[in-house]
Amino acid sequence: MRSPPASCSEPRKDPMDIEQVVARAAAASRPFAQTAPRERAAALVAAADALDANAGELIDIAMRETGLGEPRLVGELRRTSNQLRLFAEVIVDGAYLDARIDDADPDYVIGPRPDVRRVLQPVGPVLNFAASNFPFAFSVAGGDSAAALAAGCPVIVKAHSGHPELSARTAGIVAGALAGAGLPDGVFQLISGQAHGVEALRDDRIRAAAFTGSTHIGTMLARIAAERPRPIPFYGELGSVNPVYVTAGAAAREQDLAAGFLGSVTGSAGQLCTKPGFLFVPAGTELDLEAAAAVAEHRLLTPGIGDAFARRRDEVSETDGVTVLSQGTVRVDDAGHANVTPVIARTDLATLLAERDRLLEESFGPLAIVVEYPDAAALPAIHRELFPGNLTSTVHAAAGDDIDALVEALAETSGRVLFGGWPTGVSVTSAMQHGGPFPATTTDATSVGTAAITRFLRGVAYQGAPQELLPPPLRDDNPWGVPQRRSPAGLSQKWGALTGAH
Amino acid sequence: MRSPPASCSEPRKDPMDIEQVVARAAAASRPFAQTAPRERAAALVAAADALDANAGELIDIAMRETGLGEPRLVGELRRTSNQLRLFAEVIVDGAYLDARIDDADPDYVIGPRPDVRRVLQPVGPVLNFAASNFPFAFSVAGGDSAAALAAGCPVIVKAHSGHPELSARTAGIVAGALAGAGLPDGVFQLISGQAHGVEALRDDRIRAAAFTGSTHIGTMLARIAAERPRPIPFYGELGSVNPVYVTAGAAAREQDLAAGFLGSVTGSAGQLCTKPGFLFVPAGTELDLEAAAAVAEHRLLTPGIGDAFARRRDEVSETDGVTVLSQGTVRVDDAGHANVTPVIARTDLATLLAERDRLLEESFGPLAIVVEYPDAAALPAIHRELFPGNLTSTVHAAAGDDIDALVEALAETSGRVLFGGWPTGVSVTSAMQHGGPFPATTTDATSVGTAAITRFLRGVAYQGAPQELLPPPLRDDNPWGVPQRRSPAGLSQKWGALTGAH
DSSP states (O other): OOOOOOOOOOOSSSSOOOHHHHHHHHHHHHHTTTHHHHHHHHHHHHHHHHHHHTTHHHHHHHHHHHOOOHHHHHHHHHHHHHHHHHHHEEEEEEHOEEEEEEBBBBBBBSSOBBBBBEEEOOOOOOOEEEESSTTTTTTTTTHHHHHHHHOOOOEEEEOOTHHHHHHHHHHHHHHHHHHTOOOOOEEEEOEEEEEEEHHHHHTTTEEEEEEEOOOOHHHHHHHHHHHSSSOOOOOOOOOOOOOEEOOHHHHTTTHHHHHHHHHHHGGGOHHHHOOOOEEETTTTOOOOGGGGGGSSSOSSHHHHHHHHHHHHHHHHHTTTTEEEOOOOEEEOTTOOEEEEEEEEEEEEEEHHHHHHHHSSSOOOEEEEEEEEEGGGHHHHHHHHOOSSEEEEEEEEETTOOOOOOHHHHHHHHHHEEEEESSOOOOOOOOOOOOOOOTTTTTSSOOSGGGGGGGGGGEEEEEOOOOOGGGGOOOOOTTTTOEEEOOOOSSOOOOOHHOOOOO | OOOOOOOOOOOOSSSOOOHHHHHHHHHHHHHHHHHHHHHHHHHHHHHHHHHHTTTHHHHHHHHHHHHHOHHHHHHHHHHHHHHHHHHHHHHOOOOGGGGEEEOOOOOTTTTTTTOOOEEEEEOOOEEEEEESSTTTTTTSSHHHHHHHHHTTOOOEEOOTSHHHHHHHHHHHHHHHHHHTTTTTTTEEEEEHHHHHHHHHHHHHTOOEEEESHHHHHHHHHHHHHHHHOOOOOOOEOOOOOOOOOOOOOTTTTTHHHHHHHHHHGGGGGGGGGGGOOOOETTTOOOOOOOOGGOOOOOOSHHHHHHHHHHHHHHHTTTHHHHHHHOEEEEEEETTEEEEOOOOEEEHHHHHHHHHHHSSSSSOSSEEEEEEEOOOOOGGHHHHHHOSSSSEEEEEEOOOOOOOOOHHHHHHHHEEEHHHHESOOOOOOOOOOOOOTTTBBBBBSSSSSGGGGGGGGGGEEEEEEEGGSSOOOOSSSTTOOOOOOOOSSSSOOOHHHHHSOOO
C-alpha cells in the first residue's frame, strides 16, 4: 500500500504541542491498561456505532477529499465499524491474552519449579501513521487503531494529508464515543504533519508505531524507531506487487480470468496494497483485455499519486519488449486532480528478467503487466528470485495440476497465498495475514485481522504471586473466563510415544 | 546478561567461509521447514541424549574454560538437554502453530468471506550469538538454538570466545545427533569471531538473529540488523539490574533475607543476567551481611569481565554516601584470570538518586548495593524513574501489605515480577518470560521458555486452498492433531451480552 512521499516541509495546519499530546497519552496509559476487557469492548462498540450514525456526513467528506466512489466508501466504513466490533469480541474472548499457568513443581525435571504465570499486557502509547488509500479502514479509525485500543494502548494517529477534514471529523467522533463510554482522557488523539509525526516517533514515551505507506517513507521512519536511545518496534506495511500465476489448465478459463483480473486491477483505481501487478500466463494464452479501454475514468487520491502513475506508465510502456494493450489516460483537472484510465501491458518472461529494474517497481494505480512464461517448471525459482517479499501471491490452477513446488515458493515469500480468486478485498477475520517478508512489511506481523492485536502486547510473568495480586486472567478463579493454558507437572515424554525416540 | 565487548580484531581461530556457511543454511531451509514436528522432536531428543552421553567430557572442558564449578555446570547441562526435550514436546503438541481456520461465509458481516486459514511457519535461517556466562544453556546448544530448531529454522551459532573448545565440541555433538536423526545437512553450524558474526548478520539469507550479551555490542548488532537492505528482527538480551524491594513487614525476616540475597548475588560469582543488583530496604533495617566476607573466591569467566568488575568496585565504593559492607577482593592469577570475592555496598535513596550515573550501571559479577528508603509510598514512582527496563523485579512483602501500586510499576517495567524468592535460577517452562522493556531486551520477546519459539515463526494465510495443498496443521483431517481455532460464522455479539452495550 504505497503513496508517494509526503513532503517533510508541508505546512502545519494548526500548531500542536506534540509534547503535550504524548504526555496525555502517557498519562492515560496506566488507567487504560487496567480497564477490564468488557469496558474496552463496550467502548469499541460505541465508537463503531458512532461512526455508523455519522456515516452520511463522513462519506460525503471522504468522497470530496479522496475521489473514491460512494459504494466503495459505504462498504469501507461498514468494514471499519465492524472491525471495531470484531476486536471487541476478541478482547471479551480473552484467547489473545495467551494466559499460561505453570503450577509449582518441586520435582520438575529441569529443577524445582516455582509457580509462574504469564499473560500479555499492553505495551503503552502507540503511534499510528494513517494511509491515504483507505480513508476509513487504514486511517484514523482503521485496523491499527482498533488493534491498539483493543490491546489497551493509548493511540496517537498521525493523519494522512490526503484527507485532513475526514481525519479530524473521524477522530472527533471516535474520541467522543470512547470518552462517552468511560475510557480515560487521552486514549485517542490526532496529530498532523510529517514533522509532528517524526517528533512523536522520537518521544521516549511512545512504545510502538504502526505505518501504512511507501517503502521510502516507511524505511526512513523504521530507522528512526531503531535508532532511538530506547528502540521500539515499528510495524510498517510498505510495498507489494502481488503476482498471480495461471497454469495451462486454468488458462482455458480465459473469460473469467480476464474479467477477474481487470476487476482486481482497476477497483478503487488500483490504489490498493494488494492490487495484482503481474499476471503470469502460459506463452500464447489468448486473454481478451479490451474491456480495460471501457473502464471509466477515476480520480486518484492525491496529485502526487497522479504524477507517480504517469511516470510509471511511461517507464513501462517505453520498455523494449513491452506491448501496451491498453495505454490508459491521465487527465489533470482544474482542481489539480489526476483522473486516469487503466494501463495494461504485456511482455514475456525474458523481457521481465532483462528489464527487472524498470518493470518490477510497484505501480500505485490501475497499471498491471501480463507476462507470458514458456515453462511452468521454472516458475518457483523465478518467483523466489523476482518476488522475495509480498503481501500476497496467487495461483490459478486446474484440478490435478502439480503446483506443490510453486505453492511452497509462494508461501515462503508471501503473507497470504490465494488459490483462485484475486488478492484485493482483504477479509478482516481471525485467520487473515496481511504482512509478509520485507518489503511487504518491516516485520512479519499482520496489520489486518485479529492477530494484529499481538503487535501491541508484551509478555509479563508473575512468579510466586498471591492470588489477589495476579492480573485477573491469571487467577485460579478466572473472573474474566479467558482460556488458560496449564502446563503438565513435568515432561510428558509425548515425543517418545510419537517418535519412537524413547 | 552482559560481558565486556569482544574485540573486533580477535584472531580468526580457523579460516571459515561465511558465504558457504550461510549458503548451506539457506539450502537446508526448505527441506527442514517441511519436516514433520515428530521428526524434529526426535532430532531434538537425539541431541539432548547425545549431550547427556558426553556430559563428563563437556563438563571437564567447561570447567577449564569458564572457571565455573562442577555442580553448577552439571545442573546447567541437565537444564540444557531437558530444554531440548521440552521444545520437542512443544512441537509435537502443535499449539505453538496457532492454527486458525475461518470457514467461508457468504453472509459475513464485513462482506462475503472466503475460506482463510493461517498457520505459523519458520522464518528461515537464524543466526545466534552465544553468551559467555552460560556455556551450555545460553550458548551453542542453548535456548535460542533449541527454539529456532524447534521452529524449523536452520541455525548458525556464532561461538563466544570465552569457551571456544567447548563450543566446537558441543556443536560437533549436536550437529552429529541431528544428522543421525535424519535432519538435512546444514541445519546446525558453528562460526567464530566477531567479524564473521557481523558478516553473517549482514547476509541477506539470514532471516532473524538472537543475541545474549552486553548492551554495547547488542545495540551495535541491532543497528546492523535494522540497516540491512532487507531488515531482520534482532532479539537481543542486553542489560538488567533486577531491583528487589523489601517492605517493612518483610524486613522483619532479616535472616532469611540476608541469606537469600547473598546467595543470589554470589551464585556463579554474580555472572547472571538476573542477579539482583539493588536491594531496597526500609531505612534503619538491620541486615547482617557479614557472611559475604566468608564467600569463597571465584574465578570470573574472562579477563575482560575481571577488569570491568574491578572498575565497578572502585566506582561504587568511592562514591560519596556509599558505605562498603564487604569490600571484596580481585586477584589476578598467573593464567590472567580474575578471582574475586563479593562486594556489598550500602547507601540511601537520596545518594542513589544523586549519584545515579555512577551507581545504576549494571555490575557483572558479585557486586550489589543495599539501598535504604525512607518512604514506601514513593517507591512506585522512584522505580519507574530509575528502572524503566529490566528482566526482573522482585518484591518481598508481608501478608496484608498494600503493594498494588508497586506491583503495577514493576509489571510495567519488567518481564518477570517475583513475589518473595530471588530472580536468579530462571525456570524453563511455558509461562516463563525472560525479556522486558529496553535495555533488558531489544524487543519484548522472551529468550527463555517455550514462548521463545514464536520469535522464529511468521504467519502465512492460505485462501481458498484445496485440502491437499494446505499445510497439515490447517487440514480438516488435522493429521498432526494440533489445536485448531475455528472462527464462528459471523460476529457473535458476545460483547453485547457481556457489556450491555447492545
